[in-house]
Amino acid sequence: MWRGLVCVAALAKGAPAEEAAIARIIELNVGGQVYVTRHKTLIAVPDSLLWNMFSKKSPKELARDSKGRFFLDRDGFLFRYILDYLRDLNLVLPDYFPEKSRLQREADFFQLRDLAKRLSPRVSKDNSISEEISQSDTEEGAQQCGSSGGMETLRAMSVSGAMRSPSLDSRKSGYITIGYRGSYTIGRDIQTDAKFRRVARITVCGKTSLAKEVFGDTLNESRDPDRPPERYTSRYYLKYNFLEQAFDKLTEVGFHMVACSSTGTCAYTSNDPNEDKIWTSYTEYVFCRE
16 A cells, blocks of 8 residues: 555656655654664564554554654664564574563564564473573473483583573673763862762763663663664763762672772852852773673
């Protein structure tokens, strides 16, 4: 239906066939992130939400933003993986991907049943979640080794699975630098501190995968959303302004501080030297996990 609408509209305006083909390129605004893709990509999975939107509904029925792009109020960052899956129906995720459960939620929303099934964790007999050892694998090992030998095999596999759990394997070594600009005011009597250590923004520099592992949803990625996991960035910042909270996050996942540096300047609030002094500083803390 969409192809017919595009072609009819193009021919009605007297546009050549090449322009009609270009018109099949669709711009999407997903949660503030802009994506450009082909119409056939969006309808690659029959009976999915996007298939219903772009094959059964007319363009007038779909929400648009102020620039005329089709609007979806979903996670703009995770939609890139939805779109990648629709291109060739194959799922490829980074080595460390802490948002698999959120991506599964997005797959459920877009009614991509096969993708949601691939993202769902495997549950063993004791209801523990494992992504490496499935129930059929443990049963097969027990049958091959006999009843007593099977129990030993299960114990060994359980210990091996614990040693190779994703939470441990994904703890890569590296550095993360935390920076902030702060200011405080010293009164004329040198005893009154107003707005002491007011932190405007805490920046995060380092490898993208490490930053996402440590700070997760508290990391603001809007300024650098498409950087690959193994690339470095200095454009992230935190959604809160408490340094101690950032330090606690780093400590919980095995980082420790190895260096820090700070610079500062002093200025008066007015031309009168008797008025309050405002001190501003920029400080960086370097954390390491070996």
